[in-house]
């Protein structure tokens with residue numbers, strides 16, 4: 001969590017904002033995001049490989065682009081643990097570096 005918050009502030013907060021609320025119609029929220037909390041593998045792919053095209057989050061369609069940020073497996077695990085346990089989210093199953101490294105496109 002301590003490492004994850006630093007990654008979040010450096011790489012994610014510009015777009016997803018300080019409380020993970022996103023920007024209406026442009027950047028999807030992380031706070032209470034059904035996509036993030038219900039699609040563990042797909043969410044990991046977004047952060048590891050980037051994402052563009054249509055994506056539905058909490059019933060709203062977004063059609064933007066998020067580029068991959070070239071984070072290491074450990075950094076991705078840390079930031080995933082942070083965002084899935086912040087902004088009202090809670091996730092008991094920790095992300096690990098091994099899990100991140102196993103995910104393929």
Ligand code: HEC
Pocket residue numbers: 007008011012013014015016026027028029030033035036043046047051052053054055057062063064065066067069079080083
């Ligand atoms: C340049 C702005 C930008 C940055 C920086 C950014 N994102 Fe995103 N993110 C987006 C956009 C835009 C989408 C939706 C892409 C689409 O419409 O296909 C998205 C989608 C997501 C999603 C899946 C949808 C959801 O809201 O649950 C997750 C998870 C996510 N981002 C996490 C992160 C994390 C973690 C970081 C930092 C490591 C990060 N993002 C950095 C713009 C950004």
